[in-house]
Amino acid sequence: MTALALPTRKDEDFRYADLAALERVWPVAIETIALAEGEQRALSMVNLGVRELVIVLAPGASLDLHVLNAGPDYGRLALRAELGTGSRFNFGAAQLAGSGQVLEVVTEVQHLGPDAVSQQTVRSVAGGGSSVNYLGKVHVAKGADGTDGSQSVRAMLLDRQSAANAKPELEIHADDVKCAHGCAVGELDKQALFYLAQRGLPPEAAKKLMLQAFVAEAFVGAADEEALQAQALAALEALL
Amino acid sequence: MLKIENLHATVADKPILKGLSLSINAGEVHAIMGPNGAGKSTLSYVLGGRPGYEVTEGSVTFMGQDLLALEPHERAAAGLFLGFQYPVEIPGVSFVQFMRESANAQRKGRGEPPLSGGDFLKLAREKAALLKMDMEMLKRPVNVGFSGGEKKRAEMVQMGILNPSLAVLDETDSGLDIDALRVVGEGINATMRANDKAVLLITHYQRLLDYVQPDFVHVLAGGRIVRTGGPELAHELEEHGYEAVA
Ligand SMILES: Nc1ncnc2c1ncn2[C@@H]1O[C@H](COP(=O)(O)OP(=O)(O)O)[C@@H](O)[C@H]1O
Ligand SMILES: [Mg+2]
16 A cells, blocks of 8 residues: 555556645555554544555454545545454544545455454545545455455435545455445435425525435444534535 | 416426416315326425426415415425325434424524424424324434324424414325324314414325315316315215216
């Protein structure tokens, strides 16, 4: 993941990146988060800019990582997580992009020992000709039986000019593995919007209510769930 | 209160309403009956301003205003309520939050101060009790996991909270068992039977009309009102069917 030369579109992990914005902050220092055996930790990150994390979970460790990626400019979180035996990694990310912004999450979750659980929930909203990306690999090493690795990735487009790219990938070298992944890009349900309007909600309030609920799925289980929600709401208001 | 004149409307370029006229005065209950596909739900959506339902001719005046010139949320604030034939599920949005924001958006539109959290909950509790609906259900996401009957009762709780001037209730009785039908009927009477309010009931069955007695019954067929009568017309329809009567 480290490369001193500025990446190009040919680098798989950067195929949708905002390379001009990336150049201004390149090279990106790698931050390591290491949890000792049995250690539990909950972390939240808001409006991170361009970050690159390496997460190392010793056997039985448990990390909850929640991210709100809303700008103000290019936002990119790349992480590689190495999961030891019986460890747990719960990752929730919300990306709220407006006016030409690029926001992205790039993950590589490696199940290195048996019985580890990883769960990734990514909810993205794109308006104003922005784009939101998710590139996520789940790698299950040989012998990592009993792995449970799930990816739930959904994006909501607010207009025709905006785009979402989602690429969940699985690479499995063990038997007895449970890997569920769901991936969907859509628009706000028009029937629901009319229903809300019929009860008196102006269009922006109706959209905000629905998007708030959509984004909240990324923060389930966060220690500071309410604070994240409040910050996401403020970002949504700026988008609509 | 409501005056519909020569209303023509299309859905996906297909003409559905073809010259519908109907007047409803304050204090009245009207029933519309008619075969499937006649345009009953289309009428309710056109009144509500649903996108995709295009008025090509005619006019609708609601309490002195040109209804068709208003946005859907403005029609709601003006006092129009639609009870949906198929209430929409909205995952993740709690019924209580939805209703509180809706009620306050309407109040804002009318230049009234918002309800406090406490006042709103008191009102919601009162209306839920009227419809024999467990308050716990109203903390759940809107209509998600509700049975057909619960959805219809939840619609009536919403109507109670929003307290409209005109309620257009589209097959609110379908999917209800006998007991729920009575509860819903009483709920409609309690909320809407007043000198300054009116109800348009869309229904297939006489049985709801036993509880909410209409002043007028209309038959809608082929996009127009083809016959109008008193409560006895509903009995006649039940007995002889639409084709014989209309
Ligand atoms: N979204 C739509 N697109 C095309 N046709 C529609 C749509 N909605 C309703 N229709 C048609 O309009 C007609 C009237 O439908 P509706 O108003 O639902 O009837 P009713 O409620 O009286 O059963 C039907 O022929 C139906 O197929
Ligand atoms: Mg219908």
